[in-house]
Amino acid sequence: MTLSAPHPHTSAPATDAELVARWMQGEEAAFDALFARHRGPVLGYASRMLQRREEAEEVCLETFARVVEGRYRPGGSFRSFVFTIAHRLCLDRLRRRGRWARVRTLFGGPAPLDPTPEAHALQDERCRRLDAALATLPEGHRSALLLYYKQELSSREVAEILGITDQQLRSQLSYARRRLRETLGPDDGRTP
Amino acid sequence: MTAPTGLRHEDLTDADRALLRDPELAAEHERELELGQQLALLPDPEGGPTLAEVRAASGRRRRSPALWGGLALAAAALLAVQLGGDDMRNRGVPDGVGHVSLRAVAEGPDGRRALADGDAVRGDERVLFRAVVDGSGHVVLTQDGAAIHPISGRAEVQGGPWVPRDGGPLSWRPDDGRSRGEYRVWLCPEPSGSLDGCRSDGLVLHWTP
Secondary structure, eight states: OOTTSBOTTOSSBOOHHHHHHHHHTTOHHHHHHHHHHHHHHHHHHHHHHHSOHHHHHHHHHHHHHHHHTTOOOBTBOHHHHHHHHHHHHHHHHHHHTOHHHHHHHHTTOOOOOOOOHHHHHOOOHHHHHHHHHHHTSOHHHHHHHIIIIISOOOHHHHHHHHTOOHHHHHHHHHHHHHHHHHHHTTTTTOOO | OOOOTTOOGGGOOHHHHHHTTSHHHHHHHHHHHHHHHHHHTSOOOSOOOOHHHHHHHHHHHHHHHHHHHHHHHHHHHHHHHHOTTHHHHTTTOOTTSOEEEEEEEEEETTEEEEEOTTOEEOTTOEEEEEEEEESOEEEEEEETTEEEESSSSOEEEOSEEEOGGGGOOOOOOOSSSOOEEEEEEEEESSSSSOSTTOEEEEEEEEEOO
């Protein structure tokens, strides 16, 4: 059975909750579908947080390895669970980069971007500018923007992942959007 | 209080929606949402780890606890001999605070080996830590004084082994060019605050190319 295809009993693709339920009942292919669905977003999140493709791949690998180990307990959303792991792994690595990396961030300088194949493949100049602007944000604000807008998690889920209150999240999002606009320029980076 | 501009409809409260009836705020709200939509359209990268790699990594992690026991015992014997300097550091710690010891193992292409204070770790190895706690309290692992696990706060322990990050392999090699790192586990009576009054045990590792 191909799980990227619609569930046999419905016309819509299986939801995460449905796939998780089937996986819990021993249907390994259901996990394959969950992995296929979330690998790109997790890798994208880690890439933008870490700005290093190799480390991002390691985070992505470890995130799903932990999921396979059966630490997921149905309750919250699967996506929120996956991004909680990925976010913590990213933070681990950012913390470990040492004092000089932290000093660079404190002074607001952009973290160095590896010339990844994806970066070269980004045809859209606007996306490239947006990515570059994101890289200049402090990690806390970058993660808030990415989780809320890029991953479209709810404000409650994002606040839980970041370990902050809803009000703090609103404040972080507001500050981050302002910083992003300042970096992008008056037209939000629409004109290259 | 921060204005609710830029939040998606489902995340707004009734009070937020009432605020956004103000034309100026509403216009700002639309602009912020538009910026959010641009972020949502950022592409995800292609590639990444495969399912086979994920399952293999998970298998490696599952096998690791069995190896831990023997290696940790060997490391403990070595550390007990070589870390006498920690007695000095722990002078003045209240009697009510239990004891803690830190053990480390390097994992590389040639397998695993116990690490002792002052040992060298090669660039192709990574280090796994484990602490043994005698007594209850709150623990944190630091690298050169900065918390690395947990990153914020401390983990509550009731005595026995404490394995950072559930036993997952850790790679603490500093990537800022430092060749030496001091790793220390702290057992504290309180879940937060100063490390004064916490008992600790640690080791120095030297990273080689």
